[in-house]
Amino acid sequence: TQLLEQSPQFLSIQEGENLTVYCNSSSVFSSLQWYRQEPGEGPVLLVTVVTGGEVKKLKRLTFQFGDARKDSSLHITAAQPGDTGLYLCAGALDDMRFGAGTRLTVKP
Amino acid sequence: DTGVSQDPRHKITKRGQNVTFRCDPISEHNRLYWYRQTLGQGPEFLTYFQNEAQLEKSRLLSNRFSAERPKGSFSTLEIQRTEQGDSAMYLCASSLQGDAWEKLFFGSGTQLSVL
Numbered sequence: 001t002q003l004l005e006q007s008p009q010f011l012s013i014q015e016g017e018n019l020t021v022y023c024n025s026s027s028v029f030s031s032l033q034w035y036r037q038e039p040g041e042g043p044v045l046l047v048t049v050v051t052g053g054e055v056k057k058l059k060r061l062t063f064q065f066g067d068a069r070k071d072s073s074l075h076i077t078a079a080q081p082g083d084t085g086l087y088l089c090a091g092a093l094d095d096m097r098f099g100a101g102t103r104l105t106v107k108p
Numbered sequence: 109d110t111g112v113s114q115d116p117r118h119k120i121t122k123r124g125q126n127v128t129f130r131c132d133p134i135s136e137h138n139r140l141y142w143y144r145q146t147l148g149q150g151p152e153f154l155t156y157f158q159n160e161a162q163l164e165k166s167r168l169l170s171n172r173f174s175a176e177r178p179k180g181s182f183s184t185l186e187i188q189r190t191e192q193g194d195s196a197m198y199l200c201a202s203s204l205q206g207d208a209w210e211k212l213f214f215g216s217g218t219q220l221s222v223l
Contacts, residue, residue: 033212042215042216043199045212088150092210095141095156096212098150098153100148
């Protein structure tokens, strides 16, 4: 089983819609990170959340860290085709571990 | 700084051959990670270095895999006697341990195809 479970695995929506993807674990993390990966490239860091209950905003992206620091969510408002990609969450234990990701497709 | 660079970008090899990949991290970064990623999955941890010391190696990593970081700068990942199941994207990332919250910077990866 994955240390970090991400859902949904796939998501296909129309431009302008809102969406939320989730990252869950039974482990407590000192921090969780969200990355976005495009085909043929390495993941790129979007945000790090460190405090239970923390909410961070990055333009149309809102990231939340659960109160118990075991889960996180990413909400995208008014999705655009440029948001298409694989969204990965990662948590640090002794080293950085990744979930399997949510593959988002935003259709024009 | 040009970021993390990996070479080659693509490698096609025949089963049973040995392959070696290189990673050049961001110059001031002291941590270097190797991950493997297959289609539809997230990066799977293989091993990491702090400076030249290899601190952790995944239990999933068979003895056909070896990694080095001889001078604490660039790193190589070698796979001996490749198998078709080794086909994947091999990603390298570097970070500065000592930052408040570790941030990984990834290279573009080496795509390995074993025929």
